[in-house]
Amino acid sequence: MTDGPASPRGPRERPLPIREERLAAIGRRRRAPRTERNPLRAGLRLERMPDPVAIVLFGATGDLAHRKVLPALYQLWRSALLPLDVRIVAMGRRPYDDSTFRQEIRVALDAHARVQPVDEETWRTFAERVEYLRGDLDADATYDELAARLEASDRDHGTRGNRLFYLATPASAFAPVVQQLGRVGLDREVSGGGWRRIVIEKPFGRDLESAKRLNREVAKVFREAQVYRIDHYLGKETVRNLLVFRFANLIFEPLWNRRYVDHVQITVAESIGVERRGAFYEETGATRDILQNHLLQLLALVAMEPPATFDANALRDEKVKVLRAVVPLADADVARDVVRGQYAAGWVEGEPVAGYREEEGVDPLSETETFVAARLGIDDWRWAGVPFYLRTGKRLPKRATEIAIVFREVPHALFRGSRSDPEPDLLALRIQPDEGILLRFGAKVPGLDVDVRAVNMDFGYGTSFSVDSPDAYETLMLDALLGDQSLFTRADEVEEAWRIVRPIVDAWVAGPPPEFPDYAAGSWGPAAADAVPGRDGRRWRRI
């Protein structure tokens, strides 16, 4: 036996025999005993309690804060899921003091809290943790005072330097607020000095360029691990269950591919109009408001490959991969596979309603779409050739969000003599309302002849678990406080989603004006939308 070549690492780093390596490892462990995880946490089914924290709510007097964010915080408090050492610093321009702001949120809770009536004692203890800070979001002085308040909060209320900044403001305020937080050093995490996180509400930009610009602005101040981009659909129980459904069960995953799935339909239908958000909606439209985020997020969750772990980045890596695989739409594709619409006056739930152009804050000649339907393809091994039909709209007949996996027909029709038309098997995941999962398959109708009829197996959350499903904002707020980014959107996800949507918007901008309005409120959108699946010999599911 001869000596091998000299190790390039030098004599001190020569490869060790296994025994020596093992003993050296033991020696290293003895020298530096470290336990990184708290073993007392293992197996605790209880939700982990967030650290003491000061939550800074920008846009606290706005609609989103009143309808969603503050009720979610109240509900977490009511469920004892917020630490007792919590402060909520509400920021707004209105000339309120603590008392008037508390009165206003009490009114909001009476209207929007998930569990009614509001419990007086719970409210009292919650309200005493809420303080109001009046200030202009563009002014340096506002942030200087905020920094001083937060220091006082650490000292007087034990919030330990932990901060959650929640931006419930118009998107135009995101970048200035982030810059100001950086200017006064409120982004900085120092060892033992508490964590700093920022929650940003959609829209994350209004096109690919603005999204990249916003991401750059945020990244100048906060690390990606500190940024929580909230898409509330991801906090919904059924959406979270989609991951469990796909990856905790063996029986569905073998069917979850082009070999067995004929097509997928994802619907986000709203019966409401734009309400008082006409001016906002004019700039947004259904494509930016729903398709770019909610619908594409749902598509990603349905189509992604199993992540290696349930870690936030592993999950988001897989979502990004599938978004990258969505086939880009050329102009001709947009003309053929995407249909937009705008509602005219009509009837919804037995009430006459105005058309979009008659809504407050809406241009009477508006070309903003209130409906969009699209056919997308995913060019990967699993989904090549399987169309994904996506649709969303306002003033549709009912509020319903659903993902439907429609399976292929059996290769050989054995029961041709059946009186009923055979329907393909179907798996429908209802996101809202009435969250649950439905499996449709064929069964024999009792009788002497062989008649096959579609029957449903229906799982409803409400009838299977005694725990009420939390509101999506409660889930996401708690996750942000606990530092779990799994259900938040990463910067590259946002950009990939804009990449998919950009050709659609570009084609509309370049093309002739649409013939709006083109569907009556209370209908399922413009007739042309039927052609999106119709061209492939399919039809929209009746919901």
Added chain:
Amino acid sequence: MDAASPLLDLTPRSLAWSARATSVADIERALARIWAAAPDAAVGPDGERHVVARTSVLNFVAVAGSEEVATRVLAAVGSLTSRHPSRTIVVEPRDAEGPRRIEAEVTATCALARGAGAAVCTETIRLRAGGDAGRHLASILPPLLVHDLPVTLWWPEDVPFHRPDFVALLMHAIQADRLVVDGSTWRGDGLAGLRGLVGAQAASGIAISDFALMRQSRWRDAIASAFDLPDLLPYLGSIRGVTVEYTASRADPAGTNVVRPLYHAAWIGSRLGWSATEPLRVEPDGRRRATLRRPRGHVELSLVPVASDLPGGATTRVRIAATRRRSRLDVEVTARPEAVVVRARLDDGEPSVRLHHAARRTDADLLAEAVESGGRDPLTTAAIRLAGALAERGAEAGT
């Protein structure tokens, strides 16, 4: 047997039918008659017609020692039925020396959906077994179970683990999937019950839910939180002593149930890989002491009774002492109304203090959690096993 008769609605959102029976066969016939009498579509008090759907996802068996306990059990189970529709059988063994008899009240209840949706219907059998019939539940219950559905057995008071008929019932007759108990209700110091529970768990492999342990979930969270700080985490490997103070009757401190205070220590020990070297012994001052072995050293456990007019056996304080490299950590977790306070102090430094919510949980809350727990919970299994080892009888020689 009485004919099945429609009752007035129990609430504006439910309908019920009931019948009486005096034998197991009668009970089965009563159920059949009820479902035959219940129309396919019932008209609710709201005037809507509802499809009646008989539903069960669970067999729920409870053994109640008294009328009062049976009523409490029915109230707790009743609050779950719309979400966990079950066949519920509440058995009350009565008058053990009296004549043999079976009296049953069979009820079908339909919770009406809003509008004209399907009504979800469940069945309750309240069964009084008199004389020696009460000691032969293993022969009464199996025919009444809906086959192929999981069986949860709730024994809300003292459990006769030592009786052969209990073992026969649990392991052979109903083949229960889950046993729900409340160790804090067991007689005396509760340690005999604890040994019995460990025996049942080992012999049957059954999943256990003990309300006494489940009620401490917030305490566990609070204790764990003290060691979430990276600076304090290493002290978990150097714990020298755990002291649990609990309320005790002034008249008979030694007779106070100590299952809850013991569970605190057993949970900590089971998470940290401790084993019992000297089981609990009662000292002259009424304290109970035990010694556990940790990976590199020993831990002294003390259960300290504190005379109180409050119900006995409730934990008032948990103290954990750890020393490491000539530095000492003291963690103290103290009960407050609806909360617990965690105070951690390293040497002479400023103590870190944190409040945690600890709202009281009802039987219905705990039952819902038990029903929704799938399979054996490793945390519960390990904590009960260590508690059982600490409760071993040999140690009582020291009393």
